[in-house]
Amino acid sequence: MNTLLKTFPPILNQPLKMLIDGQWVSSQSGATLSVINPSNGQVIAQESLGGQVDVDLAVQAARRALDSGPWQKMRPSERTRLMLKLADTIEQNGDELAMLETLNTGKPLKMARAFDISMAAECLRYNAGWATKLHGETRNVSLPGEWHAFTLREPVGVVGLIVPWNVPLAMAVSKIAPAIAAGCTVVLKPAELTPLTALRLGELIQEVGFPAGVINMVTGLGHEAGQAIVSHPGIDKISFTGSTAVGKSILAAASGNLKRVALELGGKSPVFIFADADLERAMDAAARGIFGNTGQVCAAGSRLFVHKKVADRVIEGIAQRARQLKVASGLSPDAEMGPVISERQRERVLEYIASGREDGAEIVTGGEAIQGEGFFVQPTVIVNTHPRMKIVQEEIFGPVLSTQIFDDESLEQLAERGNDSIYGLSSSIWTRDLRTAHQMIRRLKAGNVRVNAAAALDFAMPFGGYKQSGWGRENGREGVEAYTELKSVAIDLN
Ligand code: NAD
Numbered sequence: 001m002n003t004l005l006k007t008f009p010p011i012l013n014q015p016l017k018m019l020i021d022g023q024w025v026s027s028q029s030g031a032t033l034s035v036i037n038p039s040n041g042q043v044i045a046q047e048s049l050g051g052q053v054d055v056d057l058a059v060q061a062a063r064r065a066l067d068s069g070p071w072q073k074m075r076p077s078e079r080t081r082l083m084l085k086l087a088d089t090i091e092q093n094g095d096e097l098a099m100l101e102t103l104n105t106g107k108p109l110k111m112a113r114a115f116d117i118s119m120a121a122e123c124l125r126y127n128a129g130w131a132t133k134l135h136g137e138t139r140n141v142s143l144p145g146e147w148h149a150f151t152l153r154e155p156v157g158v159v160g161l162i163v164p165w166n167v168p169l170a171m172a173v174s175k176i177a178p179a180i181a182a183g184c185t186v187v188l189k190p191a192e193l194t195p196l197t198a199l200r201l202g203e204l205i206q207e208v209g210f211p212a213g214v215i216n217m218v219t220g221l222g223h224e225a226g227q228a229i230v231s232h233p234g235i236d237k238i239s240f241t242g243s244t245a246v247g248k249s250i251l252a253a254a255s256g257n258l259k260r261v262a263l264e265l266g267g268k269s270p271v272f273i274f275a276d277a278d279l280e281r282a283m284d285a286a287a288r289g290i291f292g293n294t295g296q297v298c299a300a301g302s303r304l305f306v307h308k309k310v311a312d313r314v315i316e317g318i319a320q321r322a323r324q325l326k327v328a329s330g331l332s333p334d335a336e337m338g339p340v341i342s343e344r345q346r347e348r349v350l351e352y353i354a355s356g357r358e359d360g361a362e363i364v365t366g367g368e369a370i371q372g373e374g375f376f377v378q379p380t381v382i383v384n385t386h387p388r389m390k391i392v393q394e395e396i397f398g399p400v401l402s403t404q405i406f407d408d409e410s411l412e413q414l415a416e417r418g419n420d421s422i423y424g425l426s427s428s429i430w431t432r433d434l435r436t437a438h439q440m441i442r443r444l445k446a447g448n449v450r451v452n453a454a455a456a457l458d459f460a461m462p463f464g465g466y467k468q469s470g471w472g473r474e475n476g477r478e479g480v481e482a483y484t485e486l487k488s489v490a491i492d493l494n
Contacts, residue, residue, distance in 0.1 A: 009096050009103075011200050016047045018054060018219055019202040021061035022212025027220070028053040033192060038106040038339040039329035040373045047195045050220035055187065055228035058216035062158040062185040063234055065213030071185060074211075076131040079180060083128035085208040087121040090173075093204060094118075100196040101169055102330035106338035106374065107293060109330050119457075120173040120201075126459035127177035130480040134182060136487070145494035152487040155183035156260060157236030159483065160229035162189045162222075162250075164242045165341050166296040166397075169197035174474060175239050176215060182483035187216045187235065189226055191242075193341055195219045222246065233257045237483070240264070241298075244395075244422075244468050262472035262482055264298065264464060266395040267425030270418035271301035272406075272440065275309040277430035278452070283314055285454035286401070287321035289428070291379045292455075294340050295399035298469075299426035299448065299455075303392060304403040305418060311405045315383060318401065319365040322379035327370060339375040340398055346375040349398030356382050356391035356402070366399070387420055395423065411436065415443030424466030428453065447473070 015032060017024035031049040036042065048054075065071045090097065097120075098113035107116075136151035143149075161175040172188055179186050190198035202217050218225050226246075230238050230253040237260035240250050244265040254261050271289060273282045289301035306314045328335040340346050346369060353367050366380030379399040385392050392402050406414050418427060428450040429440045437451045447465045450456050457463065462473035472482055 009100050009196075009200070011100070011196065011203070012045050012103075016045055016195060016199055016219065018048050018050055018058075019199070019206075019215070019217040020054065020058045021064075021216065022206065025054075027051065033221070035104065035195060036193070036342070037103050038341050038375045039331065041343070041375070044103055045196065047192070047219045050189075050218035050225040052224075052228040054218050054220070055225060055232060058187045058218050059158060059232050059234040061213035061216055062187055065211060066155070066158055066185040069213055070211045071183075071214045076134075076183075079131040079183070080128045082208060082210055083124050083131065083177065083180065086204060086210075087124035087128070089204045089208050090117065090121045090124070090201070093200070094121075097169060097197055097200060100200055102338075104194045104196045105165065105168065105330070105341060107330045108335040108338055111293075112330065116167055116170045119167075119170040123170065123173050123459050124177045126475075127181040127480060130178070130477070131181040131183075134480065134484065139488075141490065143490070145492070148491040148493055150489050152489060153182075153481070153484040154487055156483050156485050157184060158234060159184045159186050159237045159239060160189070160232065160235045161186055162226055162229060162238065162240045162242065163191060163198075165191035165194040166293060166298075168194040169201060171241055172198045172201060175241070178474070178480040179239070179483045180214065181480050184237075184483050185214050185216075187218060187229060189218050189220065189229055192219065192221050227253060230254050230259075231256055235259060238262070239482075247470065262474070263470040264474060265425075265468060265470040266397075266423055267298045267300070267465065267469050268303055268393065268395050268421045268423045269299055269301050269426040269428075269446065270303045270305055270421075270444075271428045272414065272418065272430065273304065273306045273310065273314055274429075274431035274433070274436060275307040276432045277310075278432070279310060279314060279317070281452070282430040283317040283321065285428070285430075286314075287318050289454045290401040291322060291325060291337055291399045294337055294377075296341065296345075296397050300397075301426070301428055301454075302396065302401060303418075303421075304401055305406050305414065306403060308405050308407045311403075315364060315381065315403055319381045322365050322381055322399075325379050327376055327379065329374060337379060337399065340377055341375070343375055345398070346377055349377050349396055349400060352391050352394070352396045352398070353380060353382075353400060356385070356389060359389045359391070361385045361389060361391060361402070387417065393421065411439045411443060415440060419443075419445045422468040425464075425469035426450070
C-alpha cells in the first residue's frame with residue numbers, strides 16, 4: 001500500500017478537467033461525476049460532465065485547427081514525428097498510465113502495462129507511418145481528347161471519437177492515431193466510467209507539442225456529451241466503439257448532416273475446437289479468450305463449440321483453468337482477473353447467468369458474485385445450453401463461457417451454428433487439418449478469423465465486424481483511409 005501511495009498518479013490530486021483548444025477547462029455547467037475504482041467501489045476522482053456548450057467549444061477549436069491553424073500547414077513528416085514522440089512519451093510514462101488504468105478498470109497492473117500501454121504506443125507507431133504514405137493516384141480515363149485525371153486523398157475533417165470503458169487508453173489512441181495521421185482534428189469522448197488515462201494522454205499530447213485544438217477531449221455522459229457530439233453539425237465523421245444498441249441510435253442522430261459513421265460494436269464470437277486440435281493450447285487460449293480482461297472484450301470467445309470426442313476433457317480443462325485463476329484487485333501482484341467495471345455491470349452479468357439457469361443450462365464452475373468489496377464475479381463455464389438461450393444469443397461482456405457440442409456434422413452445418421447470431425465480429429478455429437480450417441474460414445460470417453491462435457491483434461490487420469458487429473474497419477490502410485475523403489480531379493488538356 002505504501003508503494004502505491006508513493007506512486008499515486010498526480011493527476012488524481014485535483015478535479016479532472018477537459019482539454020479544449022489546448023486549455024484544461026471545467027465543464028461550463030460545473031457539473032461533475034465521481035470516478036470509481038471497481039476493485040473496491042471507492043471514489044478516486046471527480047470528472048467534469050461536459051455538455052452541448054462544451055462540445056460546441058471543442059468543435060470550434062477543432063475546426064479552427066483544421067482550417068487555419070499550424071496543423072493545416074504541417075507537413076506529413078512532421079505529423080509522423082509528433083506521433084512517434086507521443087508513442088515514446090507514452091512508454092516513458094507507462095508505469096503511471098498502467099497504474100491509472102488499473103485504478104480505473106481494476107485490470108491486473110502487469111496486464112495493463114504489458115498490453116494496454118504497449119498497444120497504445122504501437123498503434124501510434126503504426127499509424128505514424130501512414131501520414132507520409134496516403135496519396136491519390138493518376139487514372140487512365142477514356143474521355144475524348146487529352147486529360148490529366150487523378151484522385152486526391154484529403155482529411156475527412158473534424159471527427160468525433162467515442163470510446164468505451166474496457167480498454168480505455170488503447171481504444172482512445174486507436175481512434176486518435178489514424179485520424180491525425182490522415183490530417184483530421186478530433187473531439188474525443190472517453191467513457192464516463194474511465195476517463196483517467198485519456199486525460200493523462202491529453203497532458204502528454206500537450207507535452208510533445210501538438211498544436212492547440214488538434215486533439216480535444218470532452219468528458220461526460222453518453223446521452224449528454226456523447227449525444228451532443230453525434231448530432232453536432234460541425235462534425236464530419238463519427239467513429240464509435242461501444243454497444244450495438246447505442247451504435248444504432250448514433251446512426252439516427254448522425255443523419256442530420258449525413259456524417260460519415262464508423263461503428264465497432266458488440267460480439268458473441270464462436271470458438272471451434274475440433275478433436276484433432278492441440279488441446280492444451282486450445283484450452284489455454286479459450287480460457288484466456290473469455291476470462292482475459294474479465295470477459296469485457298468485444299471479440300471475446302464467448303460461445304465454445306467443441307467436438308463430442310474431446311468435449312468432456314476440454315470443458316473440464318477450461319473449468320479447471322477458471323477455478324485456478326487468481327481473481328483479485330488489479331493492484332494485487334498475483335491478480336490474473338480483475339472485477340467487472342461497475343456494480344451495474346456485475347448485476348447484468350449475474351442476471352444473464354440466472355437466466356441461463358432458468359432456461360435449463362448447468363453451471364460447471366463459477367456463476368456467483370464474489371463477496372466483499374469491489375465488483376467481482378467468478379469466472380463461469382456453462383454447459384447444456386441450446387442456441388436460443390439468452391446466454392447464447394446476447395453479448396454478456398463478462399467472464400461467462402457458454403458451451404455447445406458438435407459431432408460429425410458437415411462443416412456447413414457447424415458454420416451455420418456458429419453464424420447463428422446477430423453479431424459477426426470474431427471467431428477462432430482449432431484444428432490441425434488445413435482443409436477443415438480453410439473451409440471454416442470461408443463459411444464463417446465474421447470480420448476476423450483466427451486459426452490455432454487466441455488473440456491476434458495487429459495494427460496492420462483490418463479489424464471490424466460483419467452484421468450487427470459494426471460498420472467499417474479499423475487498423476491497416478483501410479483504417480486510416482476511413483478518415484479521408486477521395487476527390488476526383490479531371491483536367492482537360494485539349
Ligand atoms: P456503450 O455503448 O454504453 O458506451 C460506449 C460509449 O458511448 C461511452 O463513451 C458512452 O458514454 C457513449 N454513449 C452512450 N450513449 C450514447 C449516445 N446516446 N450517444 C453518444 N454516445 C453515447 O458501451 P460500453 O458499455 O461502454 O462498452 C461495452 C460495449 O462496447 C460492448 O457492447 C462491446 O462489445 C463494445 N465494444 C466493441 C469493440 C469493437 O471494437 N467492436 C471494442 C470494445 C467494446
